[in-house]
Amino acid sequence: MKDFKNDFMLAPGCYLLNHSVGRPLKSAEQSFKQQFFTPWQDSGVEPWGDWLGIIERFTQVLSTLFNAPASEFCPQVNLSSALTKLVMSVERLQQNDAVVLMSELDFPSMGFALKKALPNGCELRFIPAESDITDANVWDSYITSDVDMVFVSHAYSNTGQLSPIEKIVETAKAKGALSLIDIAQSAGVVPLDLNALQADFMIGSSVKWLCGGPGAAYLWVKGQHLASCQPKDVGWFSHENPFEFDIHDFRYHQSALKFWGGTPSIAPYAIASHSIEYFSRVGSIALRKHNQQLLDVITEELEDKVVSPREKSQRSGTIILDFADKQQQVLQTLKSANVSVDVRSLGMRVSPHIYNDEADIQGFLQLIKSI
Structure with missing residues (x-):
């Protein structure tokens, strides 16, 4: 599979805020x-x-x-x-x-x-x-x-x-x-x-x-x-x-x-x-498939924390996670490691793009497991 990371301006860390602002192309x-x-x-x-x-x-x-x-x-x-x-x-x-x-x-x-x-x-x-x-x-x-x-x-x-x-x-x-x-x-x-x-x-x-x-x-x-x-x-x-x-x-x-x-x-x-x-x-079909595969990895590891839909027919490109009383601790840990997410009323929003890979998601999960 093509390494899409090479095409985008990506700062150190892991950017999972694509529901807010997507990263620019290097050629832009x-x-x-x-x-x-x-x-x-x-x-x-x-x-x-x-x-x-x-x-x-x-x-x-x-x-x-x-x-x-x-x-x-x-x-x-x-x-x-x-x-x-x-x-x-x-x-x-x-x-x-x-x-x-x-x-x-x-x-x-x-x-x-x-x-x-x-x-x-x-x-x-x-x-x-x-x-x-x-x-x-x-x-x-x-x-x-x-x-x-x-x-x-x-x-x-x-x-x-x-x-x-x-x-x-x-x-x-x-x-x-x-x-x-x-x-x-x-x-x-x-x-x-x-x-x-x-x-x-x-x-x-x-x-x-x-x-x-x-x-x-x-x-x-x-x-x-x-x-x-x-x-x-x-x-x-x-x-x-x-x-x-x-x-x-x-x-x-x-x-x-x-x-x-x-x-x-x-x-x-x-x-x-x-x-x-x-x-x-790239094609929306390919992007959708990649995004959903990464969301599946998160869902499998953090199933009891997922408050957004699990069914693909009902799930957007964003997963919502609720860590209850540990939410702020999780957020601070991610922020310290330059992992970009945000929070709304239901919980933490996480949105992987085509330039995110499974290594990004595993790193994200390891930080959460450390808590």
Whole structure:
């Protein structure tokens, strides 16, 4: 098997915080210089032609990774902004009696954005946190006939759970509801085929398993919805022809770029497109297999400490461990050995990537056994 450690910038110790920020590729800095700085520094003409090519590359690598047309992807600053723009563009969600369903386990920022983007009188309905969101029957019971859109996280950051998105989307369609998938915690480490899934919308980022840094989020809108979506937060790059410069004539871009807005940020997408291209070659299936094998090793050794799902169909790329009254001692021991993990409400989060190997995991386990 290829030694992926050689491809990434890895500090001394063991980095298992990939649910938070993935490590950069060694080639990222040179690639960024070539894409972003070289057209700016080495040419006497404005670099916008080259810079916009970076955005084209970004949507194309997303197309390859998620199996959907590049024209259905639009760069976004972050997921909250993408969600706000989307909700405000869908006529059905701008009715005063619209109902959106989500889980109390979703990332709080998503709830904040939805509450502000939906008109007064709309209902943001929650599946209680104690419900098993890995169970399709739970979702079926909450997706009632009055629900206009179901917001579902593919993976849940604080619980290590994986939701049954295929069945959720199927149920939503059967009951006449739209579906929006949040893949912030799953992009790259859990395979996703948008063409096969047939969800309506998707939002995601590049900072975690895709190792692309912050600022390179994205919005995906299924082609059949593009014509009907009417974004309110627009700018000259939302225009069908940004360089027409007629202040009296605005026409939406025919692609998902209608959600883009004003003068765009370029640098984050130069870094992210290079990284996503790399992981497209590795393949989400291979990354998922490697990640799950390492999680199996941890589960076998620390079975009574695992509080996240054990079944692969319900398990994300993250395992949650609870050491009860020894939690702080374990954390301090790991920190002293430069082993990077973190803690949330249920316990310690551990997320091995393609550049982690079994030796990393055995070292991690030995430190814990020493306590």
